[in-house]
Amino acid sequence: MTYRARGRAWDVLTAIIIFNLAGFILLAFKSSPIDDQALHMAIFTSAVYVISYIIMISFFKQCDKYITLLIFALSSIGFIMLYRLDAQTAIRQVQWFMLGISAFFVILILSRYMRGLDRYFYIYAVVSVALLLLPMLIGTIRGGAKNWIEVGGYTVQPSEFVKLLFILATASILKEKRSMKELLPLMAFAAICMGILVLENDLGTMVIYFAVFVIMLYVATSNIIYVLGSLITAGAVGYVAYLTLGHVRTRVEAWLNPWADATDRGYQIVQSLIAIGSGGWLGSGLGLGQPYIIPAAKTDFIFAAIAEEFGILIAVAIIAMYFILIYRGMKMALSANDPFNALIAIGAAATLGFQTFVIIGGVIKLIPLTGVTLPFVSYGGSSMVASFMLVGIMQSTVIQPKPSGEVYEKEIIGERYSESY
Amino acid sequence: MNRxxxxxxxxxxxxxxxFMLLIGYLLYTxxxxxxxxxxSYYNKRITQKSQEVVWGDIKDRNGEMLAVSRQKDGQWVRDYPYGKVTAHVVGYVDPKLGRAGIENSQATxxxxxxxxxxEQAVQRFVFHELHGNNVILTLDYRLQKAAYDALGNRRGAVVAMDPRTGEVLAMVSKPDFDPNNLAALSDKDALYNKALQGTYPPGSVFKVVTLASALENIQDIDSQTFTCNGYINVGDYKLSCSGNKAHGQLDITEALGVSCNTTFASIGLQLGDKLLSQTAETFLFNRTFAWDDMTVYASNFPKEEQITDDELAKDAIGQGKVTVTPMHMAMITSAIANDGDMMQPRLVKAVENSRGRIIRRFNPKRYAHVTDKPIADEITDMMVSVVTDGTGKSARISGVDVAGKTGTAQAGGQQEDHAWFISFAPADNPSIAVAVIVENAGTGGVQAAPVARKVMKQALILGYE
Incomplete structure (x- = not known):
């Protein structure tokens, strides 16, 4: 690492800290008497960033520190916006952030000792399906989707965590050249997962699983027929769903013309667009807009809330930051040493990227709205921790497991992979 | 791996x-x-903000106050000095009725x-009161009053605009209402701005569109002679001239002058449905105009695959299923006056902050090119002879060439006809274009043309040139 490069990363961190401090201090001084809690938040979150960053550059030198910095920047905007909307939510979000980043480090540490993760397709598959089925058995309904379970007073969304297993399972099969017949178990597994998600009404997550699956399938096989076949099947299924499922049709109609029913079915999207239109290029200013008018402003629609108070330019910058995040994720795939790791990095980057597209696209009415979270920004424990875990497995792909014997050494350095492709 | x-x-x-698509769509939106x-009416920020901010004033182009915030018993109230005269343009803010007009469209x-x-910090800490910005309209109160008085107690609408810039100088809709006393409102229909939202059969004023299509598509139209027996049979349908009057032998200029239905129906049949509807679309029929300062309902020209001949004959003289808004008719008139260039009508000229400094200026925008200059000039000449020798004589102004066209549109059933008049002056260098409709009043030349004349004359006296 050159001095220049080190300097640049620290500059970025400094900028993030200044932004973070400025946001919270502004919120602190907005109320009278001065809101001490906001000042505590400012200091605490900044400290968490600095400490996490030092851990990152000290112990995980191979990893991409800019990805971590991007996550800090995004989460900081999220914290500030959530604090502005509701202080308690923001405090809980910081707790989720700490849990998430801990999980991230644990994954990085474990990856030094774990190897042969590509051998357990059936375990991943069975656990995935079991976890996805849980909400149907003991779940609670939220926002029309039955995809939550209660664990010790907290609600958990298993489909967020299954993303991880789904990527591992898919990569385990696709790491080698497979015949059509060998791919069948994977196809069946993917179909079952998506089927369960449809039954649980979690359409947004289903679409993400589908897109990630198709992307990984294409990258591994280069077979455009698989991609086209999947897209055609999806189109047909989607059309049938539109014709038969009332709530799918409602969403499509609310997307095509939200103004036709602006107080009921189109309400969310209309309020979201109005918020985006009300903010202006530079936004109304933090604390000076009325983002609490937007329904689900803390979760699904946080992007509209940010656009209102921080402005269109910051909203564009956020989209750009997500793109840089997935760009750097995919770059890890390019430098990975074997197909399994490459596929995992691609899967994780594609999951985060596509999820971002689905929710921002829904909020700005580019595509029909499906309720998923904006990674690292929307409020939600499952989403925060699962997103960190995705970045964890993405980053772990560049960590060489510690050699623990001759056999393994050969396996990893040997010609096996290059032969199979 | 390489793969x-x-x-x-x-x-x-x-x-x-x-992701570029996301950014692009966000910026586009x-x-x-x-x-x-x-x-938007659904923006709750406006309702909330109106409680802590003093609404800015609305002024006409000469600084005449049309809406002001005044202090009354320690509270800010909205006052409309000219009440009914500017009611539809300026609009209102009412807890029960919502918002309308400029008060709605320029609320931000x-x-x-x-x-x-x-700016917010300066207001908060220096002036200790938040003030909105003032909106300066293109409207000229003196013309607005002239149009308002000319229409009198009759139902209808008047739109006057500068054809070169699209600036709306007057916009009146009747019946009116008193924005200072909305509680006394008995008929909610009075709230409705007919100039923008009333769609009426245009009758013979539509003939200028048919004429434009003919001049463009029929090569020898100028040398054709038509014979009018007072009616024309199209299939089983008998289409007659006003009062079944037979106009005899006439050319196209004379046909426009006397507004001969028979001739224009036969021109419509010559053109065919394709060409006529093409011209109508070029003149922006079937299009809703959603601009920042006004929303104009779509005028209608039938779009069916196959239009039957009798329908086509009716469409060509502005009957049948053709409908138009007064604003759209003013736009068409202005386009002819402005060498075929249709300017975007505008109500807002500029925005100034609470201390009187201009912070935003709106410039003229060419909205569409609807016909070429030679055709526009030829239509202008024919419209001049409508006023000098034809049905529009009551719009004559001494010393000035006025171009005009009358319309007497069947309103359906036993109702009296709608009276239309479109005109602009001076014909060679137009500075004002007017569209007038008087509902269920009778013939255009008698009922509507004098209204347009008064507005144009007032404009010329005021020095619009």
Missing amino acids: IKRNTKQVLAVFAAV YFFQGNRLAN YLLGLNNGVL
Whole structure:
């Protein structure tokens, strides 16, 4: 690492800290008497960033520190916006952030000792399906989707965590050249997962699983027929769903013309667009807009809330930051040493990227709205921790497991992979 | 591995495209719809903000106050000095009825919602009161009053605009209402701005569109002679001239002058449905205009695959299923006056902050090119002879060439006809264009032309040139 490069990363961190401090201090001084809690938040979150960053550059030198910095920047905007909307939510979000980043480090540490993760397709598959089925058995309904379970007073969304297993399972099969017949178990597994998600009404997550699956399938096989076949099947299924499922049709109609029913079915999207239109290029200013008018402003629609108070330019910058995040994720795939790791990095980057597209696209009415979270920004424990875990497995792909014997050494350095492709 | 890397790059390229699409659509939404979204009736920010901000004033182009915030018993109230005269343009803010007019469409400016942080800080800490911005309209109160008085107690609408800039100088809709006393409102229909939202059969004023189509598509139209027996049979349908009057032998200029239905129906049949509807679409029929300062309902020209001949004959003389708004008719008139260039009508000229400094100016915008200059000039000449020798004599102004066209549109059933008049003056260098409709009043030449004349004359006296 050159001095220049080190300097640049620290500059970025400094900028993030200044932004973070400025946001919270502004919120602190907005109320009278001065809101001490906001000042505590400012200091605490900044400290968490600095400490996490030092851990990152000290112990995980191979990893991409800019990805971590991007996550800090995004989460900081999220914290500030959530604090502005509701202080308690923001405090809980910081707790989720700490849990998430801990999980991230644990994954990085474990990856030094774990190897042969590509051998357990059936375990991943069975656990995935079991976890996805849980909400149907003991779940609670939220926002029309039955995809939550209660664990010790907290609600958990298993489909967020299954993303991880789904990527591992898919990569385990696709790491080698497979015949059509060998791919069948994977196809069946993917179909079952998506089927369960449809039954649980979690359409947004289903679409993400589908897109990630198709992307990984294409990258591994280069077979455009698989991609086209999947897209055609999806189109047909989607059309049938539109014709038969009332709530799918409602969403499509609310997307095509939200103004036709602006107080009921189109309400969310209309309020979201109005918020985006009300903010202006530079936004109304933090604390000076009325983002609490937007329904689900803390979760699904946080992007509209940010656009209102921080402005269109910051909203564009956020989209750009997500793109840089997935760009750097995919770059890890390019430098990975074997197909399994490459596929995992691609899967994780594609999951985060596509999820971002689905929710921002829904909020700005580019595509029909499906309720998923904006990674690292929307409020939600499952989403925060699962997103960190995705970045964890993405980053772990560049960590060489510690050699623990001759056999393994050969396996990893040997010609096996290059032969199979 | 190499293949994986290549495919990864492709996937990345797709992601780059998708994210560019997100950014592009966000910018598009904000750039082209942001203003309308922010001013939306459903924007609760406006209702909330009106409680803490003093609404800005609305003025006409000469600084005449049309809406002001006044202090009354320690509270700010909205006052409309000219009440009924400017009611539909200026609009109102009412807890029960909502918002309308400029008070609605410019609410973000009037409330200073898009003021910068600095401006807000100055107001908060220096003046200790938040003030919105003032909106300066293109309207000229003196012309507005002339149009308002000329229409009198009759139902209808008047639109006057500068054909060169699209600036709306007067816009009246009757019946009217008193925005200072909305509680006394008995008929909610009075709230409705007929100039923008009333769709009427145009009758013979539509003949200028048919004429434009004929001049464009029929080569020898100028040398054709038509024979009018007072009616024409199209299939089983008998279409007759006003009062079944037989006009005899006439050319196209004379046909426009006497507004001969028979001749224009036969021109319509000569053109055929394709060409006529093409010209109508060029003149922006079947299009809703959603601009930041006004929304104009779509005028209608039938779009069916096959229009039967009797329908086509009716359409060509502005009957049948053809409908038009007074604003759209004023736009068409202005386009002919302005060498075929249709300017976007505008109500807002500028926005100034609470201390009188202009912060935003709106410039003329060419909206569409509807016909070429030679055709526009030829139509103008024919419209001049409508006023000198034809049905529009009551719009004559001494010393000035006026171009005009009358319309007497069947209103359906036993109702009296709608009286239309479109005109502009001076014909060689037009500075004002007017469209007038008087509902169920009778013939255009008698009922509507004098109204247009008064407005044009007032404009010329006031020095619009």
